[in-house]
Amino acid sequence: MKIFYAPVQGYTDAPYRHFHALTYSPADIYCAPFMHIEHGEPRRRDIRDISTSLNENLQLLPQILFKDFNEFKLLSDAVAGCGYSSVDLNLGCPFPPQVKKGRGAGMITNLPCLNQIAESMNSSADGLSYSIKMRLGTVDARQWREIVPIINDMPLSHVTIHPRVASQQYSGELFMEEFEEALKVLRHPVVFNGDIHTPQDITDMASRYPELYGLMIGRGLLARPSLIEEWRSGTEMDRELQIDRLLSMHTSLLSHYESCLCGDSQILSKIKPFWEYPSEIIGHRSAKLIRKAGSLNSYNNAVSTIGSL
Ligand SMILES: Cc1cc2nc3c(=O)[nH]c(=O)nc-3n(C[C@H](O)[C@H](O)[C@H](O)COP(=O)(O)O)c2cc1C
Structure with a gap:
């Protein structure tokens, strides 16, 4: 089972990722915080974050945050232009101003745009492989169901699910029953993300859901950067x-x-x-x-x- 280091804007930028991978047993995949559009073009600082040579010692998955097909295209082209062959689509950002504009979790309710993206993925040969990181909805944990047919029609490498809704931000109940339902009906490999803090949490999730493609960990790894190493070695550090x-x-x-x-x-x-x-x-x-x-x-x-x- 693969372990993904979650993207955490303001914390897991290139220097952090680089030195984490050098100091500890590294994550299988490091996810870059989302890239977005500023003044009509991909923000320069985001481009630098994925282009620096600090990324050379690890496996990096860039991520994009977009509100429409145009932003999706500009950002995915920028990722490809930096030499990457895969990109993650952010359908989970809960920050209210972004959600209101239709970005992040706000994209979960934009079926026309998701359909257009699916069509473009299936028809264009841009050489990029796509994945999605999503919440279950904006306010209702059943909203994800509406986009399953579209997502299942996309050629995705995997779908990461953080089983909360946007209005919860980063705390409160994880909707595990909805997650289990999603695990059943999504035809892509699924990565679970949320509230993993200890080596035992990793072991428990892996045995509870052996069909998972991976686990993504954010705050748990920031709080305990040795977490993956401890889990892999089977020994907790004092x-x-x-x-x-x-x-x-x-x-x-x-x-x-x-x-x-x-x-x-x-x-x-x-x-x-x-x-x-x-x-x-x-x-x-x-x-x-x-x-x-x-x-x-x-x-x-x-x-x-x-x-x-
Ligand atoms: C300060 C902060 C910044 C975040 N930035 C991003 C981001 O850029 N892209 C993204 O997909 N998720 C982002 N997240 C969400 C995390 O990737 C992750 O989904 C969330 O923290 C739940 O996982 P955890 O319980 O393992 O931390 C952010 C979370 C926090 C707290």
Whole structure:
């Protein structure tokens, strides 16, 4: 069963992915946060994120967020132009302004656009292979059913399902019965995504749904970057070892940012998010000191308290 590192905008950008794959047993596939249109063209920063040589040590799946066929085409052409042969379509983003404009989870209700995309996938030879990452709906967990015939008609490599609706954002009940129904009726390989935090969670999901193509993990991996390694090796790391490995990844990531960014505030804005999710491992007092640090000097002092507070 494949393990996908979920796309998490603002956290899993190219340097993070690169140093995660170097420090830990890597995910089988790293999903890039969504690319989108800004001022009528694919945002430059998104293009840089998937084009940098930092992606060379891992398997990357770029993702696009679109509101109509035109945006879909512009973005998928941009992904192909960067040399990729696969692209993931975001039908899950729950951010209300995007959903309102019909992007992300908002696309689940746009049957005409999905039909047009299916037709284009089936008729054009653009050399791209497609996958979908979706929620069950915007407000109703049964909405996905309406798009099953269209999705089943698309030539997809897999469909990832986060079994929540957009209005829940990232918390609340997972609609597992709806997920199980989707697993039955989708004719594509299915990847499950949502609330996986421990090696035992991975084992449990794999034995509960042996037919799954993969598991996608986001916040669980950000909080515990050793998660895949622990699951693969069958041995959980103690806190001391987890801290050692986190600090090792952090040293590489920080030197990378110091080599390419200028000034404390730029560097701090890129490196601080690294510590937001692993606060259980590093302890809340160190996490707070890191959050409050206003200069690189006080930041480094805060990091040096990890494991001793
Ligand atoms: C801050 C944040 C940013 C996210 N950015 C993306 C994104 O760019 N594309 C996407 O498909 N999902 C995005 N997600 C959703 C995650 O990929 C994932 O589906 C969600 O966190 C549930 O999985 P988890 O419980 O393993 O974290 C984001 C989630 C968070 C919390």
